Amino acid sequence: MKEKFTLLIADRNRNIRDFLQRELITDGYRVLLACDGRQVLKIIENETPDLLIIDLDIPYADELRVFERLQSAHQVIPVLVHTLPSAETINGFVQRAAGFVEKDGNNITNLKDTIIQVLRKHYPHRF
Amino acid sequence: MILNKISLRARVFLNLIVLLGIILGGGLVMIWYTYSIEALFTNLIDKDVGALRAAGALELNLANQKGLVSFYFLDKDSKWLSQLNRYRRNFKTGLSKAKQYIFSDIDKGYIDQIESEYNSYLKIKDHVIELFMAQEKEAALKLNQDARLEFFKIMELLNQYKTFCEARINSAQNESRTQAERLRIIAVTAMSIAVILSVTLTVFFMTKILDPLRKLALETDRSGEWGKPGNEVMALSHQVRGIIKDMEKFALVGNLAAGVAHSIRNPLTSVKMRLFSLERNLELSLTQKEDFAVVSEEIRHIDTIVQNFLEFSRPPKLKMQMVSPSDIVDNALQLLRHRVEAYEVTITVNRQKKLPEILADPEQLKEVMVNLIVNACEAMVSGGSIMISEEEIERKDLSRILVLTLSDNGPGIPTSIQEKVFQPFFSCKEEGTGLGLTIAERIVTEHGGWLDLQSREGEGARFIINLPIAKGEQ
Numbered sequence: 001m002k003e004k005f006t007l008l009i010a011d012r013n014r015n016i017r018d019f020l021q022r023e024l025i026t027d028g029y030r031v032l033l034a035c036d037g038r039q040v041l042k043i044i045e046n047e048t049p050d051l052l053i054i055d056l057d058i059p060y061a062d063e064l065r066v067f068e069r070l071q072s073a074h075q076v077i078p079v080l081v082h083t084l085p086s087a088e089t090i091n092g093f094v095q096r097a098a099g100f101v102e103k104d105g106n107n108i109t110n111l112k113d114t115i116i117q118v119l120r121k122h123y124p125h126r127f
Numbered sequence: 128m129i130l131n132k133i134s135l136r137a138r139v140f141l142n143l144i145v146l147l148g149i150i151l152g153g154g155l156v157m158i159w160y161t162y163s164i165e166a167l168f169t170n171l172i173d174k175d176v177g178a179l180r181a182a183g184a185l186e187l188n189l190a191n192q193k194g195l196v197s198f199y200f201l202d203k204d205s206k207w208l209s210q211l212n213r214y215r216r217n218f219k220t221g222l223s224k225a226k227q228y229i230f231s232d233i234d235k236g237y238i239d240q241i242e243s244e245y246n247s248y249l250k251i252k253d254h255v256i257e258l259f260m261a262q263e264k265e266a267a268l269k270l271n272q273d274a275r276l277e278f279f280k281i282m283e284l285l286n287q288y289k290t291f292c293e294a295r296i297n298s299a300q301n302e303s304r305t306q307a308e309r310l311r312i313i314a315v316t317a318m319s320i321a322v323i324l325s326v327t328l329t330v331f332f333m334t335k336i337l338d339p340l341r342k343l344a345l346e347t348d349r350s351g352e353w354g355k356p357g358n359e360v361m362a363l364s365h366q367v368r369g370i371i372k373d374m375e376k377f378a379l380v381g382n383l384a385a386g387v388a389h390s391i392r393n394p395l396t397s398v399k400m401r402l403f404s405l406e407r408n409l410e411l412s413l414t415q416k417e418d419f420a421v422v423s424e425e426i427r428h429i430d431t432i433v434q435n436f437l438e439f440s441r442p443p444k445l446k447m448q449m450v451s452p453s454d455i456v457d458n459a460l461q462l463l464r465h466r467v468e469a470y471e472v473t474i475t476v477n478r479q480k481k482l483p484e485i486l487a488d489p490e491q492l493k494e495v496m497v498n499l500i501v502n503a504c505e506a507m508v509s510g511g512s513i514m515i516s517e518e519e520i521e522r523k524d525l526s527r528i529l530v531l532t533l534s535d536n537g538p539g540i541p542t543s544i545q546e547k548v549f550q551p552f553f554s555c556k557e558e559g560t561g562l563g564l565t566i567a568e569r570i571v572t573e574h575g576g577w578l579d580l581q582s583r584e585g586e587g588a589r590f591i592i593n594l595p596i597a598k599g600e601q
Contacts, residue, residue, distance in 0.1 A: 015397040019404065057393065084392050105399020106423075 003126045005119055008049035010034040011082075012058045020053070023108055024115075037061045041069060049077060051118060053111075055103065056083045078122045082111060098122065139331055146324045153317045160310050164303060171299045178228035179292040181221060185241070186285045188218040193278065196252060196271065200259060208256070218245070237288040241281060248277040385440040388433045395430055402426065435562040439551065445488040445573055452529055452594065453481045453517055455489050459496035466501070471510035474500070478517050482529050485596055487574055495567040495578075499533050499590050502563060505556060506588065507537035519596075528576070531592040540582040548580065 007029050011017045014035070021031040032049055034040040037060035040052065052070060054061075070077045078098035085102050099118045101111045120127060191214045199207040222242060229235045251274040258267035340363060347366040402423055411419060460467075460474060467474060503513050518530045540548060547553045549568050554561035571578040575595050582588035 013393045013397050016393070016400060019397065019400045023404075055393075057389075084396065103393075103396050105396045105426075106403055108400065108403065 004028065004030050005050045005123075005126075006030040006032065006047070007115070008032045008034060008040065008043060008052045008077075010036070010040050010052065010054040010058050012036065012055065016055075020108075020111075023112070027112065029115075035059075044070065044077065050123065051078050051080055051098075051115065053080045053082050053115070056081060078118055080114060080118055139328065142324055142328050142331070146321060146328070149317050149321050149324070153314065156310065156313055160306065163306065167299055167303050167306075171296060174228055174230060175292055175296045175299060178225065178230075178234065179289060179296070181225035181228055182285055182289045182292060184221040185218060185225060186282065186289070188214050188221055189245075189278070189281060189285065192218070196255060196259075199256075200264075200267075215249070233291065237284065237291065241284050241288070244277060244281045244284060248274060248281060251277055381440055385437060388436045388440070391433055392430070392437075395426065395433065399423075399426055399430070432560040432562075435560040435566065439562050439566055439569075445491060447486045447488055449484040450487050450489045450492075451482050451484045452487070452492065452531055453478060455487075455492045456496060456515055456517065456531065458489070459493045459500060462493070463497060463500055467504060470504040470507070472504050472507060472513060473511075474513045474515065476515045476517070482517050482519060483596070485529060485594060487594065488570075491570045492574070495570050495592065496531075496533075498563040498567045499592075503533065503535035503537060503588070507535055511536050527596045529594045529596060531594075532589060533592075534587060534589040536587040539584045539586050540580065540588050541584045542582075545580055545582060549578075 007024055009017055009020050009024075009031060010033075011020070012035060017033045017035070021033060024031050032043055032047065034043055036058050040054070043049070044052075070079060079096075080099040080101065081097045082101045083103055098121070099114045101114045104110065192211055195207045195211040195214070199205075199211075222238070222245070225238055225241075229238055251270060255267045255270045255274055258264075258270060340360065344363045344366065347363065347370060402419070406419060406423075409415075456476060460476070500513065503511075512535070514532075514534045516532045516534075518532070519527060520530050521527050544553075544555070548555075549564050550561075551565045552561035568578045571592055571594070575597075576593045579591040579593065580588065581591065
């Protein structure tokens with residue numbers, strides 16, 4: 001990787017956020033954190049993360065239609081859905097996302113691999 | 128039996144209609160009978176009795192005329208003649224009255240004959256009187272002999288007419304008696320049928336409606352308030368309202384529980400992540416490693432329970448497609464290949480030919496198969512064999528079903544808990560969630576089928592998945 005990628009992680013659980021941050025920083029990413037949809041929007045007003053890793057089960061996710069806002073921003077931010085599988089969350093959101101990883105406590109490599117895949121696809125010139 | 132094919136409703140209605148028919152019919156027959164009796168008596172009194180009376184009056188007036196002329200001969204008193212004239216007038220009146228009661232040719236014949244004979248009698252009698260007045264006593268007496276003959280002839284005729292009238296009255300009486308007899312038979316028959324129908328109806332109501340209603344009322348009566356016979360319907364509707372309220376409560380609790388389960392999963396995932404991290408970084412002793420493994424294991428267990436519970440409380444909608452259950456069996460076996468090997472279980476599939484395709488959700492049905500197979504594997508402690516047989520069966524009502532039978536040679540399921548195994552959260556396994564069979568049964572039910580269990584302790588268990596073939600698919 002020629003350049004440092006900035007990831008925005010949105011998860012309602014602070015410990016998961018912190019854990020993912022720690023893991024991904026170790027891998028050489030710059031990591032931003034958001035605990036709900038509002039924070040996500042607030043952050044992307046000022047910064048442009050390269051990838052949003054979002055758990056669909058966060059507060060204010062639907063009300064603020066985070067996904068639509070991300071798409072309509074001046075720069076399209078790819079979204080990686082990282083969530084617990086349930087019938088409700090697997091909806092149109094996931095289909096429009098750049099990737100989907102089932103949240104699994106026993107395995108983080110899956111998430112890491114998918115992050116690289118999505119980044120490669122969206123920013124091939126930066127590798 | 129044709130009777131069995133008619134619905135209970137129809138049977139009750141039919142019964143009621145017949146009963147109503149009998150009551151109405153009985154009433155109509157009675158009304159008709161009163162009319163006919165009335166007509167009969169009117170005939171009897173107005174006509175026959177009238178005719179008889181008229182005949183009697185004629186007879187009397189004729190009899191009264193007898194001897195008056197002879198009296199006149201003896202004392203030549205004209206009062207006898209005037210008396211004679213009075214009786215003659217009376218007879219005339221009686222005759223015209225008798226003519227009112229002419230209803231048949233026979234009546235007419237009698238009356239006409241009587242009139243003509245009477246007229247000739249009068250003529251003879253008048254002639255007798257004339258002769259007597261003319262002092263021809265001998266000729267008068269002789270002619271009076273003829274008159275006497277004529278008199279008796281009329282008397283005889285009147286008697287005959289009276290007998291005829293009496294006979295007519297008798298026959299009317301007989302007719303009324305016959306009619307009454309007939310009516311009695313009809314009444315008795317109608318009453319017996321009504322009694323039989325009422326009894327049938329009562330039995331219907333008792334066995335098909337009231338008893339079940341009472342049983343239902345008793346079954347649903349959890350408060351124990353309703354102990355004595357009363358209005359079961361009221362009690363039942365009251366209790367049903369209670370049950371609905373309870374169900375709403377259950378639904379609420381279910382939603383709450385699902386919410387709780389959902390919320391638990393995230394922190395649980397967090398815990399798992401940290402354990403994963405710990406495991407990666409720590410150098411652990413053997414005991415510590417064991418402790419660690421147990422913690423991980425139990426967390427996985429909790430996760431499974433929560434996951435199953437969520438699945439149970441929010442069943443996913445079936446994604447139907449045309450699929451052969453044989454393929455589903457193959458897929459499930461493919462998925463479980465390694466686990467089955469680990470359990471040292473051999474699985475044989477008894478398949479004559481591939482089952483036809485039906486409309487089903489392959490993923491959900493696969494889950495049913497997986498659940499059943501894993502259950503069987505876990506039940507057979509140290510290896511064993513599972514036999515899966517596939518059949519297409521025609522049922523009595525000609526509908527066709529696909530039957531997947533999964534038999535194992537494990538310890539079997541005791542009769543006492545056979546019903547309970549399908550209940551949520553019932554588990555005999557140390558690590559069971561108690562939802563596997565509940566979910567399996569529900570999936571089969573959602574496919575319009577049913578899941579049966581046959582087992583005897585010590586003789587293995589047999590789960591039978593019955594899937595109907597919809598009519599359009601045959």
